[in-house]
Amino acid sequence: MKPTDTQDIATCQRISAMLSRIGDKWTLLIVRALGREPMRFNALKRELGSISQKMLTQTLRNLERDGMVSRTVTPSTPPQVEYALTAMGHDLFRPIAALAEWTWTHADAIEAARAAYDGRSGQDLR
Amino acid sequence: MKPTDTQDIATCQRISAMLSRIGDKWTLLIVRALGREPMRFNALKRELGSISQKMLTQTLRNLERDGMVSRTVTPSTPPQVEYALTAMGHDLFRPIAALAEWTWTHADAIEAARAAYDGRSGQDLR
DNA sequence: CTGAATCCTTGTTGATACTG
DNA sequence: CAGTATCAACAAGGATTCAG
Numbered sequence: 001m002k003p004t005d006t007q008d009i010a011t012c013q014r015i016s017a018m019l020s021r022i023g024d025k026w027t028l029l030i031v032r033a034l035g036r037e038p039m040r041f042n043a044l045k046r047e048l049g050s051i052s053q054k055m056l057t058q059t060l061r062n063l064e065r066d067g068m069v070s071r072t073v074t075p076s077t078p079p080q081v082e083y084a085l086t087a088m089g090h091d092l093f094r095p096i097a098a099l100a101e102w103t104w105t106h107a108d109a110i111e112a113a114r115a116a117y118d119g120r121s122g123q124d125l126r
Numbered sequence: 127m128k129p130t131d132t133q134d135i136a137t138c139q140r141i142s143a144m145l146s147r148i149g150d151k152w153t154l155l156i157v158r159a160l161g162r163e164p165m166r167f168n169a170l171k172r173e174l175g176s177i178s179q180k181m182l183t184q185t186l187r188n189l190e191r192d193g194m195v196s197r198t199v200t201p202s203t204p205p206q207v208e209y210a211l212t213a214m215g216h217d218l219f220r221p222i223a224a225l226a227e228w229t230w231t232h233a234d235a236i237e238a239a240r241a242a243y244d245g246r247s248g249q250d251l252r
Numbered sequence: 253c254t255g256a257a258t259c260c261t262t263g264t265t266g267a268t269a270c271t272g
Numbered sequence: 273c274a275g276t277a278t279c280a281a282c283a284a285g286g287a288t289t290c291a292g
Contacts (some may be wrong), residue, residue: 008158009155012154014229014233015154015225015226015230016149016151016153016155018149018225018229019149019154020149022145022149023142023148024142024146028138028142029135029138032138040273040274041273041274042273042274045274053275053276054266054267054275054277055265057276058265065243067235067238067239067243073274077273080273080274081275088235088236091228091232094224095221095224095225095227095228096225098224099224099225100137102217102221103140104141106214106217110192110193113191113192113214114191114193117191117193150284151284166253166254167254168253168254177286178285178287179254179255179286179287180255180257180286180287181284181285181286183254183255183256184285199254206253206254207255
C-alpha cells in the first residue's frame with residue numbers, strides 16, 4: 001500500500017469538493033454580497049436578482065453548515081433573519097481573491113486559447 | 127485593471143465558472159498528475175484509477191480548450207498522444223495551491239462546524 | 253492505443269404553490 | 273418576511289459499444 005498517494009488523492013478530492021461548492025452557481029455571489037455587509041434574506045434575494053428562493057435557502061444552508069455564514073433570527077413580526085460572514089468566511093476571501101486575480105489577469109489568454117481551439121476543431125461544425 | 131474591478135458581478139460569474147471547472151470531479155486530479163510529468167492517455171487513466179474513458183477525454187478537452195494542457199500526437203503504431211501542462215496550466219497551480227492550503231488548514235474547523243450544525247438540526251430528524 | 257457515439261442513471265436547478 | 277414542499281427540466285457522470 002502507498003499511504004502517501006492515497007492520502008494525496010483524498011486531500012485532492014477534498015479540495016475539489018470545496019472548490020465545487022465555492023464554484024457553484026451562487027455561492028461566490030452570496031459570499032461577495034455578505035462580504036460587504038450583513039444582509040437579510042430578501043435583501044439578499046433582491047441583490048442577486050435572478051436567484052430562486054430555493055437556491056438561496058439551499059446555498060445559505062450549505063454555507064452555514066460549513067461555518068462560513070452565520071444566521072441570526074430576531075423573533076418579531078415580521079420575523080427578521082440576518083445573514084453574515086463568519087470570521088472563517090471572511091478568511092476564505094483571501095485565497096479566493098488570489099484565484100480571482102489570476103482569473104482576471106488570464107481572462108484574455110483563456111479567451112484566446114478557446115478561440116484558437118474552436119477555430120481549429122470547429123471549422124466545419126455547428 | 128484595478129482590484130475593484132474584481133468586485134464586478136460579471137467577473138464574479140466568470141470566476142465561478144473557472145472554479146466550477148477546476149472544482150469538477152476530475153480536473154484537479156488530472157492537473158496534479160500532469161503537474162508531476164507529462165503523461166499519455168492510458169497512463170493517465172491508470173493513474174486516476176476509477177475515471178471513465180469518457181470523462182478523461184472530456185476533461186482533457188476542456189483543459190486543452192482553455193489552454194491549460196497541451197496535446198501532442200505522435201503518429202505511429204500504436205498512436206501515442208502525450209498530454210502536458212502548458213505554462214499557463216502550471217501558473218494556475220499557484221493560486222490553487224493557496225486555496226488548497228487554506229482548505230487543508232481549515233479542514234478541522236469545517237468538519238467541526240458541520241458536526242455542530244448537524245447536531246443542532248438533526249436531533250429530531252431522519 | 254486513443255478516442256467517438258450511445259444509452260442510462262443520478263444529481264442539480266428552477267418554477268410554483270403553500271405555511272407560520 | 274422567511275422559509276418548506278413538490279415536481280419537471282436539464283446537465284453531469286458512468287457503462288458500454290464501436291472505430292481509426
